[in-house]
Amino acid sequence: xxxxxxxxxxxxxxxxxQGLFLALFTVESYAAFGLLPAQSSxxxxxxxxxxxxxxxxxxxxxxxxxxxxxxxxxxxxQWRTSWLSREVIVxxxxxxxxxxxxxxxxxxxxxxxxxxxxxxxxxxxxxxGVIGTVLAFALYVCTGMIYACLRFLREWHTPLTVINYTxxxxxxxxxxAAALAVTEAPGVMPFLTGWALIITVLGLISRSASLIxxxxxKPKSSLQTAIGIKHPKIVQKTMGMMGGxxxxxxxxxxxxxxxxxxxxxxxxxxxxVIPLGLLSVxxxxxxxxxxxxxxxxxxxxYFGLLxxxxxxxxQANHPQNLYYQSVA
Amino acid sequence: MTQLALVIDLNVCVGCHACVTNCKEWNxxxxxxxxxxxxxxxxxxxxxxFNRVQTFEVGEFPNTETVHFPKSCLHxxxxxCVPVCPTGASYKRKEDGIVLVDYEKCIGCKYCSWACPYGAxxxxxxxxxxxxxxxxxxxxxxxxxxxxxRRPACVRAxxxxxxxxxxxxxxxxxxxxxxxxxxGYQLMPEWGTNPANHYLPRRKTKLRIRxxxxxxxxxxxxxxxQLPKPGKAEPSLDDVTSW
Ligand code: SF4
Ligand code: SF4
Numbered sequence: 001x002x003x004x005x006x007x008x009x010x011x012x013x014x015x016x017x018q019g020l021f022l023a024l025f026t027v028e029s030y031a032a033f034g035l036l037p038a039q040s041s042x043x044x045x046x047x048x049x050x051x052x053x054x055x056x057x058x059x060x061x062x063x064x065x066x067x068x069x070x071x072x073x074x075x076x077x078q079w080r081t082s083w084l085s086r087e088v089i090v091x092x093x094x095x096x097x098x099x100x101x102x103x104x105x106x107x108x109x110x111x112x113x114x115x116x117x118x119x120x121x122x123x124x125x126x127x128x129g130v131i132g133t134v135l136a137f138a139l140y141v142c143t144g145m146i147y148a149c150l151r152f153l154r155e156w157h158t159p160l161t162v163i164n165y166t167x168x169x170x171x172x173x174x175x176x177a178a179a180l181a182v183t184e185a186p187g188v189m190p191f192l193t194g195w196a197l198i199i200t201v202l203g204l205i206s207r208s209a210s211l212i213x214x215x216x217x218k219p220k221s222s223l224q225t226a227i228g229i230k231h232p233k234i235v236q237k238t239m240g241m242m243g244g245x246x247x248x249x250x251x252x253x254x255x256x257x258x259x260x261x262x263x264x265x266x267x268x269x270x271x272x273v274i275p276l277g278l279l280s281v282x283x284x285x286x287x288x289x290x291x292x293x294x295x296x297x298x299x300x301x302y303f304g305l306l307x308x309x310x311x312x313x314x315q316a317n318h319p320q321n322l323y324y325q326s327v328a
Numbered sequence: 329m330t331q332l333a334l335v336i337d338l339n340v341c342v343g344c345h346a347c348v349t350n351c352k353e354w355n356x357x358x359x360x361x362x363x364x365x366x367x368x369x370x371x372x373x374x375x376x377x378f379n380r381v382q383t384f385e386v387g388e389f390p391n392t393e394t395v396h397f398p399k400s401c402l403h404x405x406x407x408x409c410v411p412v413c414p415t416g417a418s419y420k421r422k423e424d425g426i427v428l429v430d431y432e433k434c435i436g437c438k439y440c441s442w443a444c445p446y447g448a449x450x451x452x453x454x455x456x457x458x459x460x461x462x463x464x465x466x467x468x469x470x471x472x473x474x475x476x477x478r479r480p481a482c483v484r485a486x487x488x489x490x491x492x493x494x495x496x497x498x499x500x501x502x503x504x505x506x507x508x509x510x511x512g513y514q515l516m517p518e519w520g521t522n523p524a525n526h527y528l529p530r531r532k533t534k535l536r537i538r539x540x541x542x543x544x545x546x547x548x549x550x551x552x553x554q555l556p557k558p559g560k561a562e563p564s565l566d567d568v569t570s571w
Contacts, residue, residue, distance in 0.1 A: 067436020067456025075414035085414035240380035243372035320447025
């Protein structure tokens with residue numbers, strides 16, 4: 001497939017936004033049970049603002065993918081059958097919830113809504129946070145399923161696609177949260193860095209699993225099934241046009257194999273190896289670590305995710321390409 | 329239930345692109361139009377087409393055959409392109425099984441084209457909506473046309489009658505009979521899309537000779553000759569004399 005930069009930015013930006021929100025609410029939940037020191041509401045408010053900005057940027061990027069963005073509202077109608085439609089519904093819902101969560105922390109409007117049998121209070125932000133968490137995971141599933149549900153794109157048609165979207169998005173979000181915590185909430189910095197490390201390692205495992213799986217895939221379709229002639233040797237002489245068409249532009253990445261392989265190593269290095277190194281250094285340095293280190297980890301990881309997403313699209317080999325092999 | 333479809337005879341198609349041209353001509357001025365071109369007279373002319381004729385070489389030199397292969401939307405009975413559409417612009421008609429795009433609803437997200445394994449959908453670069461074969465839905469029901477004209481433009485244009493059009497769910501239709509007798513098949517059956525369009529394979533050319541053609545029916549000498557009648561292999565007057 002031809003990687004569209006609109007979609008590369010959309011999926012990476014909202015992935016990081018979701019991850020950041022999950023990180024914030026994880027801290028809040030731990031703090032509510034006294035497992036972490038309570039944090040200032042500024043930390044949550046600032047984090048939510050950044051998450052909302054990431055989500056808005058992602059949404060903005062997505063419009064560049066549409067031929068007719070002015071009709072985008074229509075895309076919320078087919079949620080019964082289309083994962084794309086479901087994403088279109090869940091994304092603004094999650095965005096709104098993140099916004100409300102941020103506002104509640106910002107204004108300090110955080111009344112106790114209920115009390116647990118144990119006597120622990122349930123605040124408004126806890127309720128908003130739980131709904132937001134559910135929506136964040138739902139959004140990962142929707143985004144992943146948009147690709148995983150296409151059965152002929154076999155590189156994508158695997159549960160690993162959904163798992164990767166979830167883990168890689170969360171990893172970048174936790175890295176960002178850790179970088180934020182350096183100045184805003186130093187007390188939870190090691191906690192967030194630790195989780196960023198763990199999720200990045202899990203992401204490395206699942207992304208490697210999908211790379212290994214895809215390398216072993218045998219195509220199901222062939223020229224024989226494409227035109228229905230059972231002869232071992234068939235060559236296309238002409239695809240019926242010379243100047244190219246939508247079919248030659250949309251479904252081919254147009255890069256060499258070497259380029260593809262370089263991007264693969266590049267993203268493995270920048271999404272996983274370098275951030276893991278930086279995060280570990282940051283963790284071992286403790287609260288005294290230079291804040292720039294963790295920020296750098298996030299920036300490198302985000303750059304790596306752009307490459308990872310580019311590769312994700314480029315690697316998928318659409319069966320329609322069988323019909324477009326020769327210009328004459 | 330009706331399922332309209334094309335049946336394309338690869339044994340007959342000569343790859344002349346008449347169907348491509350007539351399809352473009354009819355549809356660019358019809359309901360689905362315009363089908364815009366970019367650089368039509370420039371270096372890399374490109375544009376929207378519903379139908380393409382491709383050419384394949386089968387076998388190894390010198391034993392090769394050239395196969396011309398027209399390709400358009402196959403109006404799948406289980407179309408994977410329809411459920412993925414987020415707007416409902418892509419739909420399959422219940423009454424005749426034609427898969428259509430509503431150009432007023434389509435947002436040009438291209439998701440349906442990703443979901444079609446055959447590459448049958450093309451985004452119109454000017455209108456920015458998805459386009460594909462409509463089976464000339466604006467022709468085949470047009471009662472101001474004669475019965476003969478109420479067929480898709482490509483079918484009307486084909487000089488070799490390689491394209492048949494009809495209801496494949498009616499076992500007595502010409503298309504159903506053609507599929508049955510000439511072993512019509514579907515493309516990429518491995519994806520379970522159940523395409524409505526079928527292709528008729530290359531066939532060995534058979535010379536069919538009837539019994540009466542073996543006898544020189546116009547040879548009066550043999551008919552009038554003495555009984556018992558001489559065998560079919562016996563020389564007749566034509567073989568032994570030169571006029
Ligand atoms: S050929 Fe492609 S566009 Fe046409 S109905 Fe089948 S899947 Fe949809
Ligand atoms: S391009 Fe148009 S028809 Fe295709 S899925 Fe998107 S909205 Fe639906």
